[in-house]
Amino acid sequence: MAVLTGQVVAAFSRRFIVATAAGELPCQVRGRHLRAVCGDRVEVRRDGDAGVIEAVLPRASLLYRSDAFKSKAIAANVTQLAVVVAARPSFSMELVQRCILAAEDQGIASLLVLNKADLPETPVARARLDLLTRIGYPLVTLSALSDVTPLQSALRGHTTLLIGQSGMGKSTLINALFPGADAVT
Ligand SMILES: Nc1nc2c(ncn2[C@@H]2O[C@H](COP(=O)(O)OP(=O)(O)O)[C@@H](O)[C@H]2O)c(=O)[nH]1
Ligand SMILES: [Mg+2]
Incomplete structure (x- = not known):
């Protein structure tokens, strides 16, 4: 199992597509607390044709929508x-x-x-x-x-x-x- 860095290029609630040097990998995210959005740079543990996002790297920017009660990230970087x-x-x-x-x-x-x-x-x-x-x-x-x-x-x-x-x-x-x-x- 190799650890790669990549960028999230598509996000579907808890499922992601991450572009890596080894191609695009469908990924899930480790645990319940880690949050990734489109544009995030991430560390991925690759397992065959899929991967698990282990870490989200620091964001240069984050766009989000919010109202008085909650806020939802739209895209990073x-x-x-x-x-x-x-x-x-x-x-x-x-x-x-x-x-x-x-x-x-x-x-x-x-x-x-x-x-x-x-x-x-x-x-x-x-x-x-x-x-x-x-x-x-x-x-x-x-x-x-x-x-x-x-x-x-x-x-x-x-x-x-x-x-x-x-x-x-x-x-x-x-x-x-x-x-x-x-x-x-
Ligand atoms: N006249 C004209 N209609 C356009 C142009 N670009 C998009 N449309 C039309 O505007 C409508 C809405 O486009 P859509 O791409 O779905 O808009 P979105 O909701 O912003 O994604 C569609 O019927 C398009 O064919 C344009 O340059 N000129
Ligand atoms: Mg549209």
Whole structure:
């Protein structure tokens, strides 16, 4: 049984997929108290085709959602938050600002992604983002249905979390960036 280090690339409650130098391993986590999330760097004890996460290494950043009662980790070691909006359905400015604040709290860069640039109402949506772009947040405008190359260079060198309301086009973006991802839209 070899001990490897790797990174969690998928998390399904108590089951994980960890990318290691020896390939991707399905893993469970040791004990009941250890918690791993997507992006965590972990030590894995490999046993044949599977593994057990023995330790979670220190996190450079942690994004989580919380209310008055509980908090739930979303992803670790993210370096960039890409907040996806579109002209239709309309987006909540408050939510965009809350996302940016969560990123700032963890020292994570934020990127605004205005999707569905093919829609005629796009300039109105663009104007709503004006305050944020004027204070320095970068903006990428694109149409996930036709061309995602404007986003590709902004992703290079980063571990990026895509976030945004339902219907903004996140799954469509994932499928265009990673053919074969098969995200349901
Ligand atoms: N017109 C237009 N529609 C888009 C674009 N990207 C996504 N959509 C559509 O928007 C809807 C929601 O997309 P989806 O990827 O499921 O959004 P998600 O909820 O953020 O994952 C789907 O019907 C997509 O086909 C785009 O660039 N232009
Ligand atoms: Mg989706």
